[in-house]
Each structure stands twice: as C-alpha cells, then as structure tokens.
Amino acid sequence: MEYTDLISSRYSVRAYKPEPVEDEKLHQVLEAARLAPTAANRQPFQLIVIHTQGRQAEINKIYRRPWFAQAPLLIAVCTIASQAWVRESDRFNARLIDAAIVADHLILAATNLGLGSCWVAAFNVEAARSVLALPAEVEPVIFTPLGYPADQPGPKLRKPLAELVRYEHW
Secondary structure, three states, rough: OOOOHHHHHHEEEEOOOOOOHHHHHHHHHHHHHHHHHHHHHOOOOEEEEEOOOOOHHHHHHHHOOHHOOOOOEEEEEEEEEEHHOOOOOHHHHHHOHHHHHHHHHHHHHHHHOOOOOEEEOOHHHHHHHHHHHHHHEEEEEEEEEEEEEEEOOOOOOOOOHHHHHOOOOO
C-alpha cells in the first residue's frame, strides 16, 4: 500500500472478527516492530503476544472494554529501563519513545496487512504485571489487540496542520 494511503487508512479498531491471524502475518507485524528505530539502537523492549481464546476474563482485568479481548491476539509492548539509552545532560531515558516507535511500526504493518489494532495506554498496570507475570524491571507501556476488523472507520478528526507546526521559533 502507498504510504500516504496506509497512514490515512489506519484507525483504532474497536470490533474484531473471531478468525485467527495467520502466523505469517503475525511474523510480519513482529518483524516490523523489530526493525523500528530505537535510541542508539538499544532495542530496550520486549513484545508479548497473548492468544485471547479462553483468557477473556483474565485479559479484562488489564482493560475492561469488551473489544480488548475480542481480537484473537493481544500484543504488549514492554520496556526495560536499564537497557535504554539515557541522555547524559539530563538523564532522560528514551524507553517510552522507543516503545511508541515500536508500537507505531507494528500498528502500521498490521494495517498494511489488512489487520486491525488499537493503541491502548489506559490499562491497569498492576493487572498487566500480574497477568503477564512481568519481572520487576519490565514495564508494560502499550497494548494493542490484533485481528481482522469487524467495524468501519469513522471520520478522522485531526487539528489543521497550521495549528500544529511552527517555523524557526515558537
């Protein structure tokens, strides 16, 4: 798909068909995430693929929207702060930016393959830690369901470019 068509057609899918995601498509989505740029190429992330079949009650502890566990797969993007690049001047840790770029690559690859996803950051962190049995140093950052859309995109509401871009100074 042409890139501008791809970014225009991506939307937050909130209804999924029960049909499984083919292993090859899952692999392509995960490979896109692996290829995402990270600060100093540290790749301080781990992806956890969760099959939702039979685990809906457990998954709903993480995020209580019915569509969250409706897709056949759920992917968690997690980071490990100690593995991330840190800016020397102010000790800024790039792990959250890295996770966002990884998730974006994953989500755009899914869209390109006809799969739906939905960026979810409003989840219960402690429930996620428990359900995924995360070690203390691993931080869950973003989840996305992954499956075939059973809904249609609504209108895309975005601010005009003129409200978002400045040139040369504030």
